Amino acid sequence: MARIVTKRRLNPTVTLLEIESPMIAHKAKPGQFVILRVDELGERIPLTIADFDSIRGTVTIMYQSVGLTTKKLDLLESGDTILDLVGPLGNPTEVDHVKRAVVIGGGVGCAIAFPQAKFLYRAGVHVDVIIGFRNKDLVFLEGSFRKNCTNLYITTDDGSYGEKGFVTTKLKELLDAGEQYDLAIAIGPVPMMRFVAETTKPYGLHTLVSLNPVMVDGTGMCGGCRVKVDGTVKFACVDGPDFDGHLVDYDELMTRNAVYRDQETAAAEVHRCRLQALSDAAMMGGARNG
Amino acid sequence: MADMTSPRTSMPERDPRLRRRTFEEVSLGYTEEMAVAEANRCLQCKHAPCTAGCPVNVRIPEFIAKIAARDFEGAYQAITQTHGAPAITGRVCPQETQCEAKCVRGIKSEPVAIGRLERFAADWHMAQKPAFALPKLPANYTHVAVVGSGPAGLTCAHDLAQLGYAVTLFESFHTVGGVLVYGIPEFRLPKTIIRRAEADLRSLGVQIKTNTVVGRVVTLDELMEEGYRAIFLSTGAGLPKFMNISGEGLAGVYSANEYLTRVNLMHAWNPDYETPLIKSRSVAVVGGGNVAMDAARCAMRMGADEVHLIYRRSEAEMPARAEEVHHAKEEGIQFHFLSNPVAVTNNGSGHASGLTCVKMELGEADSSGRRTARTLEDSEFTLKVDTVIMALGTSPNPLIRMADPNLNVDRKGCIIVDEQTLHTSREGVYAGGDAVTGAATVILAMGAGKLAAQSIARALETQSD
Numbered sequence: 001m002a003r004i005v006t007k008r009r010l011n012p013t014v015t016l017l018e019i020e021s022p023m024i025a026h027k028a029k030p031g032q033f034v035i036l037r038v039d040e041l042g043e044r045i046p047l048t049i050a051d052f053d054s055i056r057g058t059v060t061i062m063y064q065s066v067g068l069t070t071k072k073l074d075l076l077e078s079g080d081t082i083l084d085l086v087g088p089l090g091n092p093t094e095v096d097h098v099k100r101a102v103v104i105g106g107g108v109g110c111a112i113a114f115p116q117a118k119f120l121y122r123a124g125v126h127v128d129v130i131i132g133f134r135n136k137d138l139v140f141l142e143g144s145f146r147k148n149c150t151n152l153y154i155t156t157d158d159g160s161y162g163e164k165g166f167v168t169t170k171l172k173e174l175l176d177a178g179e180q181y182d183l184a185i186a187i188g189p190v191p192m193m194r195f196v197a198e199t200t201k202p203y204g205l206h207t208l209v210s211l212n213p214v215m216v217d218g219t220g221m222c223g224g225c226r227v228k229v230d231g232t233v234k235f236a237c238v239d240g241p242d243f244d245g246h247l248v249d250y251d252e253l254m255t256r257n258a259v260y261r262d263q264e265t266a267a268a269e270v271h272r273c274r275l276q277a278l279s280d281a282a283m284m285g286g287a288r289n290g
Numbered sequence: 291m292a293d294m295t296s297p298r299t300s301m302p303e304r305d306p307r308l309r310r311r312t313f314e315e316v317s318l319g320y321t322e323e324m325a326v327a328e329a330n331r332c333l334q335c336k337h338a339p340c341t342a343g344c345p346v347n348v349r350i351p352e353f354i355a356k357i358a359a360r361d362f363e364g365a366y367q368a369i370t371q372t373h374g375a376p377a378i379t380g381r382v383c384p385q386e387t388q389c390e391a392k393c394v395r396g397i398k399s400e401p402v403a404i405g406r407l408e409r410f411a412a413d414w415h416m417a418q419k420p421a422f423a424l425p426k427l428p429a430n431y432t433h434v435a436v437v438g439s440g441p442a443g444l445t446c447a448h449d450l451a452q453l454g455y456a457v458t459l460f461e462s463f464h465t466v467g468g469v470l471v472y473g474i475p476e477f478r479l480p481k482t483i484i485r486r487a488e489a490d491l492r493s494l495g496v497q498i499k500t501n502t503v504v505g506r507v508v509t510l511d512e513l514m515e516e517g518y519r520a521i522f523l524s525t526g527a528g529l530p531k532f533m534n535i536s537g538e539g540l541a542g543v544y545s546a547n548e549y550l551t552r553v554n555l556m557h558a559w560n561p562d563y564e565t566p567l568i569k570s571r572s573v574a575v576v577g578g579g580n581v582a583m584d585a586a587r588c589a590m591r592m593g594a595d596e597v598h599l600i601y602r603r604s605e606a607e608m609p610a611r612a613e614e615v616h617h618a619k620e621e622g623i624q625f626h627f628l629s630n631p632v633a634v635t636n637n638g639s640g641h642a643s644g645l646t647c648v649k650m651e652l653g654e655a656d657s658s659g660r661r662t663a664r665t666l667e668d669s670e671f672t673l674k675v676d677t678v679i680m681a682l683g684t685s686p687n688p689l690i691r692m693a694d695p696n697l698n699v700d701r702k703g704c705i706i707v708d709e710q711t712l713h714t715s716r717e718g719v720y721a722g723g724d725a726v727t728g729a730a731t732v733i734l735a736m737g738a739g740k741l742a743a744q745s746i747a748r749a750l751e752t753q754s755d
Contacts, residue, residue, distance in 0.1 A: 023507050041563050068564050084464040086501040216551050219462045220688045223530040223545035238688050252539040255640025259541040260566035
């Protein structure tokens with residue numbers, strides 16, 4: 001059981017949870033993830049560690065409420081507990097010898113881009129950050145990023161905040177202006193990571209993407225998280241989750257990630273009553289975590 | 291003198307037409323009368339070839355004699371002299387290639403149903419209330435860590451705890467049992483048996499830490515620093531093998547590990563649980579072992595209209611337990627022997643739509659005695675399926691060796707141990723089960739757990755002298 005210490009809405013769809021887990025907080029490094037199961041009936045879902053504090057003994061996750069599990073998470077408040085939390089899983093991001101980095105976050109992916117930027121910046125690396133959102137209302141973590149990078153660029157699809165355009169527009173502009181980097185880290189929706197990789201490729205800029213495929217155990221057993229990288233099968237939980245963005249088979253990744261989408265919609269419908277009941281119980285101040 | 295031609299007492303089973311859609315246990319177990327009748331078929335051979343055929347040398351004639359004398363608890367105690375989980379092995383051991391293969395009764399008719407009798411004794415014992423107290427030596431306050439709670443880890447933890455050691459059992463999943471829980475389905479091994487084994491461990495004082503991935507959240511060095519005097523690594527099988535054929539990355543292609551974990555550990559069969567699983571209409575399972583049988587039978591129970599099993603050699607070469615093959619056939623699984631997949635076809639939107647195979651023929655036996663399989667020309671055929679499950683075996687779990695470079699492993703990633711002691715290349719660290727042997731049987735893993743417990747106890751006693 002892991003207790004939620006803080007819950008904060010970052011934008012209308014993204015929520016931050018700070019969870020007590022001294023063991024994981026002590027060991028976590030940027031790029032790693034946890035797997036959680038909200039309650040006995042729940043799925044195990046992987047979520048990248050967005051921040052960690054070994055003194056407070058907490059790890060922070062940020063999630064977008066899309067599937068049943070994240071909707072259930074949304075019903076929990078500080079003081080409530082999550083049944084199972086396991087981690088840190090996956091390999092830390094390899095950032096040795098990096099002098100100048102550009103970190104690119106898209107939407108909820110900014111949550112995961114943040115610890116990367118922070119870790120690099122505090123290690124004395126020049127870090128440019130580009131974060132992109134659909135519109136002004138969805139912008140989050142702006143202040144946190146500002147404190148943890150050299151330059152921050154914000155783009156919105158509709159131009160309602162920052163610069164109008166996609167993260168790749170800004171990235172290309174920087175690269176064309178002669179900015180030199182030895183590493184790009186892209187985290188966000190799969191199409192966005194693919195476009196970032198396509199953008200950096202002509203410049204020969206080493207680009208890491210952080211993948212979040214379907215996963216069950218996260219320890220090298222189930223094989224669900226396999227992705228094709230440079231024509232060979234890799235497993236995100238033990239070989240990743242970071243891979244060379246220029247070598248990932250994105251088409252395969254997208255179809256495999258979408259495999260349960262119809263079911264999730266159907267399941268959300270089936271379980272709507274249960275969610276409603278949980279929600280009612282939450283309103284009444286009753287037990288939420290049965 | 292017993293009638294040497296009398297057949298073995300048949301096992302009551304659920305009707306295949308009813309059971310193929312449920313996860314209730316298929317074999318119902320002997321009644322007391324059936325068990326006594328079957329026990330009376332045993333010739334009580336003095337040289338006990340059956341015991342020699344058992345990987346852990348259970349005293350088979352002795353326990354069977356006690357069943358014949360209706361001393362059922364005595365029978366259970368006789369088995370547990372050599373191994374602690376007869377309710378499990380009675381159900382999942384490949385008896386036909388072990389103890390029963392050596393049974394003298396098998397020469398003229400059928401061998402004594404040793405596995406069924408073993409299960410009977412265990413089930414009889416479990417049904418007694420109150421439970422018999424577990425014998426245990428006084429605590430010696432020496433800490434031992436057991437990593438992984440599958441058959442090897444459960445056995446090692448149990449035996450060390452009985453010897454008085456302070457055992458901590460680490461498990462990366464949220465539930466104890468390893469492959470017994472995520473791999474072997476409920477209809478073959480009811481999970482109440484594993485819960486009982488877990489309760490026994492707790493009553494012996496074993497500390498159980500679930501959700502704890504040794505190698506990630508804590509290293510072997512850190513465990514040693516914390517004061518563990520010995521570590522047993524029973525981390526089990528790891529990454530599933532694939533065929534490297536085209537279309538294997540399509541949606542709808544599962545490894546058996548993932549499919550079985552979703553169905554068993556994550557209860558996809560129970561609609562109350564939120565675990566997603568593709569609603570398959572037609573399924574192809576590739577492989578010929580017990581895992582392939584389990585996957586095929588689970589797919590049938592999950593509601594598939596047809597389930598095909600594809601195996602590249604003939605039925606005689608199938609490594610699965612005979613009983614599982616028999617049950618799978620009864621339940622309507624369609625077997626395609628001497629067939630080998632060459633591609634998974636795409637429905638045009640990234641989802642599997644079929645499995646293209648070629649026909650094989652068997653040639654001469656190679657140096658290992660195994661007949662080589664050759665492809666027949668122009669023999670391609672395609673099964674129309676929406677789900678493909680690859681059950682081709684696994685390689686040992688990679689996490690521990692990644693986290694500890696001082697641990698010597700072989701080319702395949704199996705941990706290298708001294709066969710007599712199961713000691714690894716690291717001082718105080720032992721290993722056993724699939725992590726050492728590659729995918730093998732439950733009973734071999736249990737045997738390794740037992741051996742490790744003995745050699746750990748011996749080493750620690752010597753140290754404290």
